[in-house]
Amino acid sequence: MPSNIRGLKGSCLLIPCTFDYYYNPPRRPDRVAWYQYASYSYPLVCKDWDMRDEIDEFKGKTWTPNSGSGRNCDLLIKPVTQHHHRQKIYPWVDPDYTGKYTHAFWDKTVTIEVVDRAEAPRITIYGDRKVGQSVTVQCTASHTCSIYPPDLSLNIPLRSHSLTHSSGSGGTTETTLTTTLNIERDHQTVQCSVRHMGGHTVTATQTLNAECSFSALTISRTSNEFLEGQASKVTSTASYTCSKHxxxxxxNYGSMPASTDTSNSGSTSWRTVSTLTFTASANDHGMSHNQDRLYPWMDKHPITSYQSLGPTFYEKTSQLIVSDQAQEPQVSIIGIPRVGEESTVSCNVRHTCISAPPTLTISGIPGEDLITDTLVTDGIWERTVERTWAVKEEDQSVKCTVSYSGGQRETSEIKLNVECPYNSITMTERPGNATEGVAKSVICSVSYKCKKNKPTIVWNYEDIQSSLKTKENSSNTFITVSNLTFIGSLEDDGKSLTCTAQFVTGETSDSETLHIKKYVRDPYENDTFNDQAADVPFRFSALTGSCVVIPCSIPYKEDEPFTRGVWSKRNNDIIYHNGPTFVVDHFKGxxxxxxxxxxxxxxxxIDDIKPFDNGPFCFHAERDNKDRYRFNNSCVFIVMKASPEKPVMTSVPAEVDAGSMITVSCSVTHTCPSHPPVFSWSVSPLTSEVTHTWTPQGIWETTSNITFTAAGGDGVKNLTCTAISWLGKQRASTVQMTVKG
Incomplete structure (x- = not known):
């Protein structure tokens, strides 16, 4: 079963689950119960044969619909509510019988994430995008409610349609509606709507841009021959698919009268006919084959002796249209070429020599060719070559060259503009329930095609340490992983932590609602059985990457001096000792x-404090004889902060005259008195003084007091104070004032 799964609020959620065993088989493998993960108890989530003890969050909402079908432990939740969010649950096969060798089922859990918005469907269009042609339209919705799948609909007529369901990753199911669309115009919008159980509806749209096409001109005449001085009708017909074209x-006889008429026999079948009234002269007669009309003669007698007044063979003729320019091949791409997927290029040309057809050659991509010859109309053939190949990142363009038996050659080229697809970014390791100031590792990963398409992964929190790694998972498939060391505060509770993968062609995000609880003192840190007590704060804040000074004082007797003081962790790892060899490597120096x-x-x-240096740390003293002296209340837990405190500035006059003297202060609190913050101002001070003040809670306040002269020039001026903490982190405050003169 998946370790994490999303459920749509108000819909149902089917958690896929199977089990297997090699020894110690369960007595009743058809009985499966589910439990909430807990440290010391077994809160019941689902038990079909005895639902009395099911906890309130799940009571009456859970079933194991397939528990009697093989080794299946699926769980159905219907409906999903907000109370199910972040619930960690696990199945137990045959829970009524446990023994010495019973498997510890709780070692495999699934965490439910409840979302209130359904994922938008994906629209995919396959086929030759030409007006008058048919394409295949697919709409796919990803969900986790396979028993009650969503309803899918399209804003186009459904022809030969089908609805299929397939398993996706992470426990998801993909429902796909497939239909055929006859393209009737060059621009139209395809919209897919998905209605999930519970009423959630989401839509997606895609613009379908189709190519308008046209056929070769045809010329016909009404008479068998042209007689000098006698008018004849000659018509030329153009057929095409788009009315706007x-x-x-x-x-070429522009002085003779001609008329034009346009009509259609369907939304994608248009025809424009031009009728020329042609009056021939003796000068129009020529010896070229162009425009010649030929007819067959089938008789044993010569044609010169043929004087019958009956039917004549020349009533049926064919006219020759001779061109010295080879026709260019037509190149098209079927579908959208995406890296890692298969795509097809088609190249075709029309000709009138089936006994020696032209040769079509495709270059620029690998693959085998499929060649077909089709009779289009009387005497006109179309040769087509199709090549299917696996699209790669480096594929740029495709050329198609036609070579005729007479030696003529023509080449057409088409740019591929291959797409580099990417998947949705996923927070594979989520923050879960966190404690204030305690660092947690949060991981987001995204897979994509094309090495050049490497994304930048950004988080919506600043001053927090993160690392970025990219690896090639398979050919043309890459994974970029960002590992964030997240440190939350109580003010972050209820906010969202978001990671965003930014690609050149777009971006994708994933979020998690933060649940930050206040630090509660562990009983281990609060000894009460010693004779004397130390004065150590039980919780103390520190800025990661800077230093922290933990205030500590103990009772002492001058006549009984201590030899050394020792700080250590609860596992007895020593973090400070006057003998450096006793200190664990992580804290040495x-x-x-x-x-x-x-x-x-x-x-x-503690200098250069790390995100995970929380402790708790406890103090004890020693004398020469190695006697240890422990004190009550001698332990401290460090609450980490990722960002320094914002400095506070005293107010300045709203309006000042140029050249006047102004005094202002800027203060910031910290817990690193051995290396206090330094200040930087956006003005050049005439006088400057820095003071340090200690508070009983061990918090220090460092203040910078300056006097400066207001610079000349009318307008609003910014005055900025920047506090730079030890080892580099900084934060600024700005006030505005209007300067006159």
């Missing part, structure tokens, strides 16, 4: 005691 027909231990000062400095 009405052609202008011209004749980063900790030191401040002040004099035998004056009661046991304050500890």
């Amino acid at each position: 009405i052609p202008t027909l011209t004749w 980063r900790t030191r005691m401040l002040g004099e231990l035998n004056e009661g000062n046991c304050s500890l400095e």
